Amino acid sequence: MTGERGGPVVLGIETSCDETGVGIVRGQTLLANVIASSMDEHARYGGVVPEVAARAHLEAMNPTLQAALDEAGIGLDEIDAIAVTSGPGLSGALMVGVGAAKALSVATGKPLYAVNHLVGHVGADVLAADSLEYPTIALLVSGGHTSLLLVRDLVGDVELLGETIDDAAGEAFDKVARVLGLPYPGGPQIDRVAVGGDPKAIHFPRGLMHAKDAEKHRYDFSFSGLKTAVARWVERAGDAGDEIPVADVAASFREAVVDVLLTKAFRACADHGIPRLLLGGGVVANARVREVAAERAAAQGVTLRIPPLSLCTDNGAMIAALGAQLITAGHRPSGLGFGADSTLPVTEIQVDERPF
Amino acid sequence: MFLAIDTSAGTSVAVVEGELVLSERSTEDTMRHAEVIGDMISGALDDAGVPASGIDAVVAGMGPGPFTGLRVGIAAARAFAWGIGVPVIPVVSHDAVALEEWAAGTRGDLLVVTDARRREVYWSSYGLDDRMPARTDGPGLCKPDELPYPEFLRVDATQVSAGDLGRAARMHLDLGIPEEFTEALYLRSPDVTMPGARKRVSQ
Ligand SMILES: [Zn+2]
Numbered sequence: 001m002t003g004e005r006g007g008p009v010v011l012g013i014e015t016s017c018d019e020t021g022v023g024i025v026r027g028q029t030l031l032a033n034v035i036a037s038s039m040d041e042h043a044r045y046g047g048v049v050p051e052v053a054a055r056a057h058l059e060a061m062n063p064t065l066q067a068a069l070d071e072a073g074i075g076l077d078e079i080d081a082i083a084v085t086s087g088p089g090l091s092g093a094l095m096v097g098v099g100a101a102k103a104l105s106v107a108t109g110k111p112l113y114a115v116n117h118l119v120g121h122v123g124a125d126v127l128a129a130d131s132l133e134y135p136t137i138a139l140l141v142s143g144g145h146t147s148l149l150l151v152r153d154l155v156g157d158v159e160l161l162g163e164t165i166d167d168a169a170g171e172a173f174d175k176v177a178r179v180l181g182l183p184y185p186g187g188p189q190i191d192r193v194a195v196g197g198d199p200k201a202i203h204f205p206r207g208l209m210h211a212k213d214a215e216k217h218r219y220d221f222s223f224s225g226l227k228t229a230v231a232r233w234v235e236r237a238g239d240a241g242d243e244i245p246v247a248d249v250a251a252s253f254r255e256a257v258v259d260v261l262l263t264k265a266f267r268a269c270a271d272h273g274i275p276r277l278l279l280g281g282g283v284v285a286n287a288r289v290r291e292v293a294a295e296r297a298a299a300q301g302v303t304l305r306i307p308p309l310s311l312c313t314d315n316g317a318m319i320a321a322l323g324a325q326l327i328t329a330g331h332r333p334s335g336l337g338f339g340a341d342s343t344l345p346v347t348e349i350q351v352d353e354r355p356f
Numbered sequence: 357m358f359l360a361i362d363t364s365a366g367t368s369v370a371v372v373e374g375e376l377v378l379s380e381r382s383t384e385d386t387m388r389h390a391e392v393i394g395d396m397i398s399g400a401l402d403d404a405g406v407p408a409s410g411i412d413a414v415v416a417g418m419g420p421g422p423f424t425g426l427r428v429g430i431a432a433a434r435a436f437a438w439g440i441g442v443p444v445i446p447v448v449s450h451d452a453v454a455l456e457e458w459a460a461g462t463r464g465d466l467l468v469v470t471d472a473r474r475r476e477v478y479w480s481s482y483g484l485d486d487r488m489p490a491r492t493d494g495p496g497l498c499k500p501d502e503l504p505y506p507e508f509l510r511v512d513a514t515q516v517s518a519g520d521l522g523r524a525a526r527m528h529l530d531l532g533i534p535e536e537f538t539e540a541l542y543l544r545s546p547d548v549t550m551p552g553a554r555k556r557v558s559q
Contacts, residue, residue: 045548054424055540062435092423095390096428097431098390099393099431099435103361103435104438104439106394107435235556
């Protein structure tokens with residue numbers, strides 16, 4: 001199965017949320033990473049609408065497949081295998097990718113690997129020049145998920161340490177942006193208006209950070225209370241007739257999110273004696289997340305890895321990269337019977353691997 | 357040689373050569389389109405003894421049908437066609453039902469009705485003469501008691517046969533009738549609620 005040079009050529013298809021992603025890798029080398037996003041269509045609704053996302057996937061799928069081949073400069077006959085996201089994600093959206101990938105596999109005779117989206121985020125890092133050492137802690141944060149993983153082996157042993165028990169961190173950004181009268185998506189907007197704001201101006205609550213949470217929710221996140229606290233603060237200021245100090249509110253809210261995310265991530269590094277932390281997901285675009293992560297990593301002696309943003313947001317290249325790693329490790333293809341699993345656990349790195 | 361795929365109701369996949377249905381695999385299960393689609397395509401090709409490279413076009417049932425399942429078949433049809441470099445022929449799924457009636461000898465006006473869930477139905481009307489079944493109106497969406505053409509012979513279909521879909525595509529091609537709809541026939545807007553004025557969190 002190994003291509004002539006540098007590992008198997010794998011085409012990866014990703015449709016778990018609002019990005020239609022098709023990527024192509026040769027082993028650990030990125031050949032193409034094409035993304036069609038329906039984000040603009042969701043903007044007027046203030047968040048991702050699953051049916052709108054799924055419809056957009058169907059329209060974008062074939063053009064994105066073709067664009068990826070063009071970008072890689074190869075023919076479909078040069079592909080060794082196909083990988084597709086089976087879950088977790090929005091089920092109607094996932095099904096578009098699953099249906100397309102299965103048909104493409106039968107049409108071309110190429111083996112198919114059904115893989116886990118979250119583990120794919122970790123897999124993106126193998127495409128970087130100096131890729132990850134294991135074990136590592138991985139913090140994956142986006143509009144759809146907020147998960148803290150312990151990755152002992154990318155293709156064999158991934159453990160979920162914690163995740164959000166209510167909103168994803170990205171959602172909290174969207175909701176607070178709305179409170180401040182800012183458009184969707186909220187992350188870049190909060191970043192923009194936080195410039196010059198004092199992150200210590202207002203102390204917003206940090207969810208699940210009390211001593212009593214240290215056991216049961218040691219690595220879990222909660223952003224619902226924070227979001228409500230910001231809304232309440234803004235309303236109170238408005239009721240009192242005060243001008244809302246938008247920069248301070250945004251900076252203080254962002255600081256609370258960043259603080260919780262990174263405190264728990266570095267706590268996981270310390271608890272497990274693992275001096276490596278990988279960040280992934282769209283929230284990595286947030287400048288303050290990167291800044292504070294770098295400071296704390298230096299202070300704690302942790303090696304911090306942040307793949308390029310185009311590989312952090314949802315994309316097909318990370319799915320292809322994980323597929324290539326599975327193949328290289330000797331995994332057999334998935335059967336054709338798997339489905340879209342919106343709650344696929346991270347322990348299922350590959351779905352429906354065929355028996356020997 | 358056509359590969360035909362329809363997921364507007366259950367899942368149905370067929371290999372059709374001219375008038376002949378060489379193989380057809382179908383299930384009425386309306387909850388497992390994504391799970392079964394791959395094995396059914398592969399199985400239909402095996403049953404017909406036709407390799408993927410022997411397919412000249414892929415016929416896609418464009419609905420109307422419930423969104424989530426409908427998309428699986430269209431995505432599969434398009435990806436299969438792209439994978440072997442052949443065109444997609446998009447066919448209204450109800451055309452397959454009308455063709456089945458026509459082939460069984462029915463002539464005159466026909467109303468094809470399928471379940472749209474949420475207490476609504478999809479419909480299309482046809483005129484069946486000796487030459488062919490021709491769609492005259494629709495597809496449309498309405499409440500069952502608001503169906504048009506009450507005087508027409510009504511067929512309530514619970515399954516769409518990919519074999520008949522492929523044969524309908526062949527007939528349209530032979531008679532020079534262009535396919536009218538190239539995009540999925542959802543006939544419903546996505547369920548979205550526009551954000552209204554933000555509600556206060558404090559009293
Ligand atoms: Zn993601």
